[in-house]
Amino acid sequence: MTLQITIKQLAYFISAAELSSVSGAARALNVSQPSISTAINQLEDSLQQPLFVRQQGQRIILTPAGKFALTEARILQRQFKDFCLDTINFDGALQGELHISGFQDLAPYYLPGILAEFKSANAAVQISLDEGDQQQVLQNLLNCKTDIAICYHLGAEPKIIQHRLTALYPYVMLASDHPLATEKSLSLAQLVAEPLIVENLPRTKEYFMSLFRQFNLEPNIYIETSSFEMQRGLVASGLGVALSCTRPKGDLSYDGSRLICIPLNDDVAAETVVLCHLAELKTTKLMREFISCAEQYFT
Incomplete structure (x- = not known):
């Protein structure tokens, strides 16, 4: 069996799943609604599984197979991005974008200083930030929406690798x-x-x-x-x-x-301050550099 699945199809599927709407995905990605529908139909044909239940109006809901596919598609999308970035960063100055999440009570006191040192050595790297509570940070990691996070220890989370930075009593x-x-x-x-x-x-x-x-x-x-x-x-x-x-x-x-x-x-x-990333994804060169910079910041 030959599968012809593209990164674009996965991106369209992920957006539609997250927004529960084909038209919403089309607006978010700035493409036509038929483009989203066609990509989803092609993906369903290739995988031989219905991924959505179409409801009245424009709302769509993931099937059990669709929920499984969404988890895997997010990982594949991240792996493709990481492959591209690590190849680009094979030699020379680091470039690309690093997505960082932070616990809203903690990140403002440490992240600016860490980023200042990181950017001084990696000026071409773009940074995107978001903040939330501990549970939101965890979900961002599990949903592949962030590369790395700074927060308090997340407990026994087998899917998350946690690097200790310091402890606060x-x-x-x-x-x-x-x-x-x-x-x-x-x-x-x-x-x-x-x-x-x-x-x-x-x-x-x-x-x-x-x-x-x-x-x-x-x-x-x-x-x-x-x-x-x-x-x-x-x-x-x-x-x-x-x-x-x-x-x-x-x-x-x-x-x-x-x-x-x-x-x-x-x-x-004590509460342990940690850097976290998803265990099943490789640690990219950008992430390794950021982890090293954060660890040095606390020494």
């Missing part, structure tokens, strides 16, 4: 006039009665709640927010206390209110 944030603000260190038991401001992001909230569970403590969650800076601002205004591992250089909230940061004296696990 949790600390307590308090308003400057809080009664505990003069303490040298604090325990989680001392915080149980305090109103707790929690950053309610996937994996982030779970990590901090696990610290309390470790000592059979139940925190008094007062406010949940999706923003680290909102969390810091609420604490600085005296609305509660909070826990974090990321600590900006200046202990001030956006409105200039002062924060007091005190270490925990409990024996708790």
